[in-house]
Amino acid sequence: WGSLGHITTAYLASHFVSNTTEAVFKELLKNDNADYLASVASWADSVRYTKWGRFTKTFHFIDAHDDPPRSCNVDFERDCKETGCVINALANYTEQVVDTAIPDWQRAQAAKFVIHFVGDLHQPLHNEDVALGGNRIHVLWDGRGYNLHHVWDSSIAEKWIGGLHGKPYDLALKWANELAVEITDGKFTTEKETWLKELDYKDPISTAMAWSRECNALVCTHVFPEGPKAIVGQELGGDYFKAAGPVIEKQVARAGYRMGAWLDQIANDYL
Ligand code: DCM
Ligand code: DCM
Ligand code: DCM
Ligand code: ZN
Ligand code: ZN
DSSP states (O other): OOHHHHHHHHHHHHHHSOHHHHHHHHHHTTOOSTTTTGGGTTHHHHHTTSTGGGGGGGGGOOOOOOBTTTBOOOOHHHHSOTTOOHHHHHHHHHHHHTOTTSOHHHHHHHHHHHHHHHHHTTSGGGGOOHHHHTTTOEEEETTEEEEHHHIIIIIHHHHHTTSSOSOHHHHHHHHHHHHHHHHHHSTTTTTHHHHTTTOOTTSHHHHHHHHHHHHHHHIIIIISTTOHHHHTTOBOTTHHHHHHHHHHHHHHHHHHHHHHHHHHHHHHHOO
16 A cells, blocks of 8 residues: 555554553554554555665565456465565564564564555555556556556545545544444444454464455456456546445455454464
8 A cells, every 4th residue: 555555554453452452562663652553554665665675575465376357366375476475474574573582673673564564465456466566557547647556555545535635644544533433333343253254363374365365356356347458548536436445445444453453463472
């Protein structure tokens, strides 16, 4: 996601975590404010193009070599790069957060990666190989040119919340609060239990693959419903947005709710 998606998922997670989890992560991240998760959610994007952070570049996605819209699927052995992917990156950094043998600063850094990668794992085009996850597909958004990846990272979410009128953190908090209501007492209340069905931080590869398959299926239904060639150069701010907006809303809600539950499990074993 762009920063709006990442900050919103982190605010949403902070809404649902237990008091113990909140205390554990405020201490680890050395931040006692309400934005203790939100303020670190985009950090992984700021390091990926630095010399130090280059090794994390492929950790943000998994390139599913499937064939949308005819067939969508993800295979860890087939699709996770030698240099790593979002599936094993989430697993490795989750293990580091609870590893008492490594220094606290490194466990804090691992927590920042975990918060970011749970988010990216819920963006459909971070679970797809076609055209570098849509980066090489030119489209129009309300008359202006973008690549399809950017549209799914940022444009759809920004339009869904009514545009970027306000400070980024304020907009994200407002959206997170609205999604929290939908989860607690709204359109997602009945299905939210199913969102945690496969969640087990001690089996992070299986959990992440279940989330990845669910997300990758949306590539066939909502990203490329007519195939990758048909979308090139198309205006996506109209009917396409009408179908994609609710998908983005649900993926951000799932990511935030699952992030909270993931951090709760980690905090239970954190010493
Ligand atoms: N980004 C950043 N710093 C960089 C590169 C990108 O903050 N040096 C941000 C800008 C976009 C987001 O990353 O909002 C895109 O994330 P991704 O490219 O991982 O989808
Ligand atoms: N930021 C903000 N509002 C907040 C928290 C952070 O505008 N409540 C901004 C300040 C920095 C950036 O986000 O430009 C990164 O924040 P941090 O230094 O906390 O990572
Ligand atoms: N990306 C992706 N799948 C790829 C390549 C890149 O999902 N095969 C994502 C990572 C960033 C964005 O696309 O969010 C831009 O990547 P880069 O800056 O590496 O071109
Ligand atoms: Zn992206
Ligand atoms: Zn990312």
